[in-house]
Amino acid sequence: MAELPSKARVVIIGGGVVGCSVAYHLTKLGWKDVVLLERKQLTSGTTWHAAGLIGQLRASSNMTKLARYSAELYQGLEAETGVATGLRQVGSVSVALTAERLEELYRNAAMARAFGVPVEELSPAEVKARYEHVNLDGVTGGVWLPTDGQADPANIALALAKGARQRGALVKERIRVAGIARDGRKVTGVDWISDDGQAQGHIACDMLVNCAGMWGHEVGKMAGVNVPLHACEHFYIVSEPIEGLSQMPVLRVPDECAYYKEDAGKMMLGAFEPNAKPWAMEGIPKDFEFDQLPEDFDHFEPILEWAVERMPMLGTAGIHTFFNGPESFTPDDAYHLGLAPEMDNVWVAAGFNSIGIQSAGGAGMALAQWMEDGQKPFDLGDVDVSRMQPFQGNKTYLYERSKETLGLLYADHFPYRQKETARGVRRTPFHHHLKERGAVFGELAGWERANWFANEGQDRAYQYSWKRQNWFENSAAEHRAVRENVGMYDMSSFGKIRVEGPDAEAFLNYVGGGDYSVPVGKIVYTQFLNPRGGIEADVTVTRLSETAYLVVTPAATRLADQTWMMRHVGDFRVVITDVTAGEAVLAVMGPQSRALLERVSPNDFSNAVNPFGTAQDIELGLGHARAHRVTYVGELGWELYVSSDMAGHAFETLFETGQDLGLKLCGMHMMDSCRIEKGFRHFGHDITCEDHVVDAGLGFAVKTDKADFIGKGAVLERKEGGPQARLVQFRLNDPEPLLFHNEPVVRDGEIVGYLSSGNYGHTLGGAIGLGYVPCVGESAAEVLASSYEIDVMGTRVRAEASLRPIYDPKSERVKV
Incomplete structure (x- = not known):
């Protein structure tokens, strides 16, 4: 050796x-x-x-x-x-057996055009022309990707x-x-x-x-x-040689959990079954090498039965190989x-x-x-x-979740689809209060979050669709409550990171683009930038004392944002601590939010004492809280931070007191529809590490007149040279279509990009999207002078474009 x-x-x-x-x-x-x-x-x-x-x-x-x-x-x-x-560019055909699947495939085809991938939508007859051996029974259509292949x-x-x-x-x-x-x-x-x-x-x-x-x-x-x-068993069969079978495209029939591949005159049938079989809970054998697992024909048989109907040649061809081998799946x-x-x-x-x-x-x-x-x-x-969150390394969690994730590869990829396995791991202190009052929960980073609230007698479950889902009107009512009256929702899952020490101010001024040399109680909306001016984190930073700050992050990025800070500590004398579980947070938002708070607290919530962008310690009911006057929905409101031991009392006090004001409990879907009307960015969709902070329209949050900070040079350069793209808000003129994300943006008849996020604007009366439009050498007026359409499932829909928030462009409502 x-x-x-x-x-x-x-x-x-x-x-x-x-x-x-x-x-x-x-x-x-x-x-x-x-x-x-x-x-x-x-x-x-x-x-x-x-x-x-x-x-x-x-x-x-x-x-x-x-x-x-x-x-x-x-x-x-x-x-x-x-x-x-062995690479062969044979192309691929994916077929749908339902109207819902066909919408998914056609939306994917529109997305492919935005990404520059050749694609063609197919009628059932065109599916047959591309793949002669398929039985068309039940086929509603398909898509053809000519550059796909096998190797x-x-x-x-x-x-x-x-x-x-x-x-x-x-x-x-x-x-x-x-x-x-x-x-x-x-x-x-x-x-x-x-x-x-x-x-x-x-x-x-x-x-x-x-x-x-x-x-x-x-x-x-x-x-x-x-x-x-976690490893799961993955099954496929290979037929005996089939006379006359020559090179064919790859065929996917996700509604039957199957894919087909021609290989050397034989046909391979592979499966991604809905209920998978996790493997090796006690560990992978030490001598495992080119091994296969025991056959389980009973498990595979339903898919094979469908396949024989879909691909009649399999009914007469013998099985050469029945293979079962392990592959790893993530949560x-x-x-x-x-x-x-x-x-x-x-x-x-x-x-x-x-x-x-x-x-x-x-x-x-x-x-x-x-x-x-x-x-x-x-x-x-x-x-x-x-x-990935630390708890997601738990072996039992991985075993349970992997049963579902293999099958999700070929399941309908509906918008808002929630995982069903390994749920209930992380619950906020308000979980039981919300559940008792009709909450329907989704899961993010393990957190159970109330996404919407069911009405009395309504099924507390998602009914998935590419059209308006069963919670659409529920969320619309929650949306109206926040816009017109007062709503309350749970934000406890958002990450809370405490940065403290004698150098806390200097450290944050180095790692973040904002100015943190502010009075105690001031809240700074800010980004952490990389050397290219890209956005690594989108956070609020509240000064709690001379030596302590609270950084609030999206739930999914708390670990990443904390790690980013820790890797840049250097010689700064600071301690960085995750305190997310220590405080629960209730957001009270809407025109009547001040009136509600004045009923449960003797503190002063006026603009003179508690203006927008400031926090104060308050009495709440019989306890204490810290009231942050900020908003992610574009209305007057406060985020109330309550130590976890007093969370139940705070909820009961606010909920009971708010009844005669018409207080409505709201969920995360409402928050997203309100924020997109206001043009607020969503980290991970609208802003990422490769999106320059100036192009994203967030240059106002970066203070270049302070000492050196990460990304300062890139910000100064882009501010001087002008943005290379602009994040534009779009409203569809037709109130019926829905937007999710990745729909192509069409400018003057040409695809120039795609939506980074989308939702329905219940106040604005149509679907709203955000997306980047390239604009090198162009002024804002020139960008807006064009005609815009959004491609929704192959249909181009006229859209209004704006660089300012279409809803409340001067932010007058949040500062009343």
């Missing part, structure tokens, strides 16, 4: 297609001392039995960009390495490994990582042992990359990081990529949810560039491992 080095710049754990891709792309950037360790043989975990489908359309622009990069990379690998990847998964991985070796990487098989040494927030090296137990040693390293696939959770624990994923069906929040030199690329082959090229490229530059090459929020 060749000697392993005692030192490396980076050690990559795992020799599947993803680990090989990371090694390939790091060496392509010129990295030396790259070591990849594989416990058995390359590809022997999941890669070897993958179906090898290369789809190019994903759920967001950047994920589509990565999938397209993968296909382009694989096309050139054979010429570079001499290893054939040989194992050979792709071997080609990537060879390419990495050619540029100096050391790729070693049959070496198991037995331990990982750590010092504080850094890994210092790995202990290894050979497969035969005859050799062992230690490799010191500057960085570690966890590409261990279904072992990723276990390897993560060794490195002190959370990598939530939200998005893979894990990026720098682990718990450590400062541990990177993750794992949990690819059956799309590892089509994702590996792009994921390896993006991670390598991130490692090279120290910052993301573009927004990777969909897959950034820091989105």
Whole structure:
């Protein structure tokens, strides 16, 4: 066995297609001392039995960009390495069996046009023309993606490994990582042992990359990081050779949980069944290598029965192979990529949810560039491992959630669809109060959040659709209450991070774009920027004392935002603490909110004492609270922070006192529809790390006249040169269509972008969307002088465009 080095710049754990891709792309950037360790043989975990489908359309622009990069990379690998990847651009047909599925497919087709992916909507007859062997019974239509394809998964991985070796990487098989040494927030090296137990040693390293696939959770624990994923059984069959069967497109029939792939004159049928079978709860066997799991024909039989009807040739062809192999699934069906929040030199690329082959090229490229530059090459929020919450590494949670996530790949991807398994983990102190009064809960980052309130006798459950769902009018009534009277909703799930110490003010002035040299009680709306001027966090910062601030973040990004601050502490004397669970928060919003607060508190809520953007300690009922006069719905209102022990009392006091004012309990859907009417940005959709703060229309929140801060140079440069894009608010002229996000934006007849978010504006009387419009060298007036349409499921709908909020553009209502 060749000697392993005692030192490396980076050690990559795992020799599947993803680990090989990371090694390939790091060496392509010129990295030396790259070591990849594989416990058995390359590809022997999941890669070897993958179906090898290369789809190019994903759920967001950047994920589509990565999938397209993968296909382009694989096309050139054979010429570079001499290893054939078997890539064939055969195209793909996806068919719908319901009207709802057809709307999903046609909306995806519109999205594909916005992302630059060739696509064609198909009638049932056109489906038959593209795929002659399919039985059209029940087919309502479909879509054709001509640039999709299929390839040989194992050979792709071997080609990537060879390419990495050619540029100096050391790729070693049959070496198991037995331990990982750590010092504080850094890994210092790995202990290894050979497969035969005859050799062992230690490799010191500057960085570690966890590409261990279904072992990723276990390897993560060794490195002190959370990598939530769980292996599930994945089934497919391969027929005997079928006479006359030649190259065919990939066929997907998601309503029957099935995909079909022609391969060497045989037909493969794969399944993503609604109730999956998690595997290896007690751990993956140590000797697992190119293994398959026991057949379970009873589990697969319903899908096979549908398939024989849909693809009649399967009824006469024999079964050559019945295969059952494990693949890893994450709690939200998005893979894990990026720098682990718990450590400062541990990177993750794992949990690819059956799309590892089509994702590996792009994921390896993006991670390598991130490692090279120290910052993301573009927004990777969909897959950034820091989105995962610590509790999601719980084994029982992963076991229960993975039963659902495999099947969700082919389930209807309805807007607002909620996960059903592993629920109820995180509950706010108001949970039972809201439940008793009709709350219908959704889940975000494990938090149970009241999304809407059912009426008396109404079913407390979602009835999903691409049209107006069963809660549409409920949310509209909640919306009107906040606009016209007074509403109350639970914001306890939002992250609360306390920053305190003698350098708290100086630290925040460095890490954030706002000015935090403000009086005690002042609230600053602000962004944390990266060196490019992109938005890493969108938060409010409240000065609690001379040495303490409270940073309030979206629930889903609390860990990421806290980690961002911790990584920039340097020599600043501060302590950063998550205090989210310590305080419950009730938002009281609407024209009558002041009147309600005056009934439950002797404190002064006037503009003279408590103007917009300030906080004060108050008495509330028999207890205490802190009242923050801010709003995310665009109305007069307060967020009331109450210590968790007094939360129940605060709720009961406000709710009972508010009855004769017509106080209405409201949910998160109301909050989103109100905020989009006001043009308030939603982090992760409208603003991300690749969206420049000036282009996003948030330059007002950045104070460039203060001392140096992260991103200052980029902000000054963009302010001088002008925005390269503008975030525009759109209102559809037709009140009927609904907007969600990713619908194409059409300017003067040409697609120029897509909506970053969408919802219905109940006050404005139509669907509202936000989206970026490129505007290099153009004035605001020139941008608005154009004619705009939004493509809704292939139909272009005229839209009003505005750079100022269409609702209350001068923000007069929040300051009364």
